[in-house]
Amino acid sequence: MGFVEEVGAEVASVKPGQFVVGSFATSDNTCANCRNGFQSNCLHREFTSTCQAEYVRIPHAQGTLVATDEVPGEQLWPSLLALSLLASRAASETGTLSTPER
Secondary structure: OEEOOOOOOOOOOOOOOOEEEOOOEOOOOOOHHHHOOOHHHOOOOOEOOOOOOOOOOOOOHHHHOEEOOOOOOHHHHHHHHHHHHHHHHHHHHOOOOOOOOO
């Protein structure tokens, strides 16, 4: 989770300045599994293991990152971090977690 600094040309779902939450299991949101609601079993899934840094590049940002409507209060950040960790674990162990349609 964090704030978007820059986006690539193909990323339209998030923009610089937005607060986003993502998982350590990326999803492109375009493959057959993603289109059927199984983003955790994306055919192009990658696992990111180096996300605890000041800046990080997120593969498949278009499908992986979910922007919040507004910046949540800092008191909620630990819960959002826990949610992203649980989502990653569920994705890697069960392949049944899905994310809301965008």
